[in-house]
Amino acid sequence: NAGVTQTPKFQVLKTGQSMTLQCAQDMNHEYMSWYRQDPGMGLRLIHYSVGAGITDQGEVPNGYNVSRSTTEDFPLRLLSAAPSQTSVYFCASSPVFSANTGELFFGEGSRLTVL
Amino acid sequence: AQKVTQAQTEISVVEKEDVTLDCVYETRDTTYYLFWYKQPPSGELVFLIRRNSFDEQNEISGRYSWNFQKSTSSFNFTITASQVVDSAVYFCALSEPHFGNEKLTFGTGTRLTIIP
Numbered sequence: 233n234a235g236v237t238q239t240p241k242f243q244v245l246k247t248g249q250s251m252t253l254q255c256a257q258d259m260n261h262e263y264m265s266w267y268r269q270d271p272g273m274g275l276r277l278i279h280y281s282v283g284a285g286i287t288d289q290g291e292v293p294n295g296y297n298v299s300r301s302t303t304e305d306f307p308l309r310l311l312s313a314a315p316s317q318t319s320v321y322f323c324a325s326s327p328v329f330s331a332n333t334g335e336l337f338f339g340e341g342s343r344l345t346v347l
Numbered sequence: 348a349q350k351v352t353q354a355q356t357e358i359s360v361v362e363k364e365d366v367t368l369d370c371v372y373e374t375r376d377t378t379y380y381l382f383w384y385k386q387p388p389s390g391e392l393v394f395l396i397r398r399n400s401f402d403e404q405n406e407i408s409g410r411y412s413w414n415f416q417k418s419t420s421s422f423n424f425t426i427t428a429s430q431v432v433d434s435a436v437y438f439c440a441l442s443e444p445h446f447g448n449e450k451l452t453f454g455t456g457t458r459l460t461i462i463p
Contacts, residue, residue, distance in 0.1 A: 267453075274351075274438060274453035275392075290450065322392065336451070338392040 234258050238323050238339035245313045245346045253308040253342050255323030261337070262328035264306040268292065268319040269341070275322065281306055282328050313346045320344075349374045351441050353454035360429055361462045368424040368457045370439030376400075379443050381415065381422045382451070386436040398422065426459075434461045 239254045257264065265280035267290075277290030281300040295317060297309040306325075310317060320343050324336040350373040360366045372381065383395040396406065398415050406413045410430075414423045426433050439454040 272356075272455055274455040275451075276453075277450055280450075320390070324392075335394055335397060336392075337394075341390045 236323055236325055236337050236339035238321075238342050241340065241342055243342065243344050245310075245344065247314060247346060249313050250309070250311050251313065251344075252310075253321055253323075253344070255306045255308065255339060256304050257306075257323075257325040257337070258304065259325065259337065260303060261325035262303065264300065264323065264325045265290070265336070266296070266298065266306070266308045267322045267324065269322060270319050278308065278321075310344075313344075315346045318344060318346045349376075349379075349441050349443055349452045351439050351452050351454035353437075353439055353457050355457045356455070357458045357460070359460040359462055362431060363428050365425060365427045366429055366459065368426075368437050368439075368459065370422045370424065370454060372420050372422065372439070372441045374420075374441060374443055376443045379441060382440040382442070383413070383422075383424050384438045384440065384453075386438065386456070388435070392438070395424075429461045431461045431463055433459060435459060 236257045262283045266278040267275040269275050276292045278292055278296050279290055279298040281287045284300050284303050287298050287300050300306055320341050322341050323339040326336050352371045355369055379400045381398045385393045385395055396413055403415050410427045412425045436456045436458045438456045440451045442451050
């Protein structure tokens with residue numbers, strides 16, 4: 233039972249570099265989302281998707297791009313990394329009918345450091 | 348705008364003591380959902396409970412209990428007879444299920460440490 237799988241778990245980047253955080257789920261969930269977790273800030277929504285081909289911005293979308301070409305995958309792209317993007321990133325999914333009612337299934341997180 | 352406040356940043360208690368984690372929320376909607384998630388030291392987030400705004404009944408699940416009071420906009424979480432495995436960061440969250448608003452608003456979390 234893989235659930236939500238995030239890769240890589242750890243990454244160090246230099247300012248200006250680009251990278252993609254991968255997220256895959258095998259539960260056939262329509263809803264997928266990316267959160268970032270920062271000390272004293274809780275979790276904040278970056279982008280979300282309610283199905284293949286549909287994405288939308290969350291609370292803190294600047295500096296991040298997403299796409300949803302398949303139901304299973306929802307990659308998060310940092311085009312030009314900045315130190316302010318140092319954070320722990322969580323991917324989460326759920327059936328779309330419960331997307332607003334909780335029961336999100338979270339990945340294990342990806343810790344990103346931007347120097 | 349919705350907001351969740353967890354005023355307790357860190358709490359430490361001795362094992363077997365009871366502990367209550369506070370959560371206060373703000374919302375303009377009459378329909379909303381409240382949640383608690385647990386983040387153990389391993390880092391993953393684990394769903395604990397969901398409560399909708401029309402159900403004010405308290406809930407008990409083993410050593411865990413939740414007290415939902417709309418009059419004070421609070422959704423507090425109590426662990427009785429705490430154990431070391433309860434050590435984690437606990438997040439309270441709020442959702443307003445508007446069409447197109449696919450969002451959970453999380454509090455800043457309370458770090459609970461159970462001292463053996």
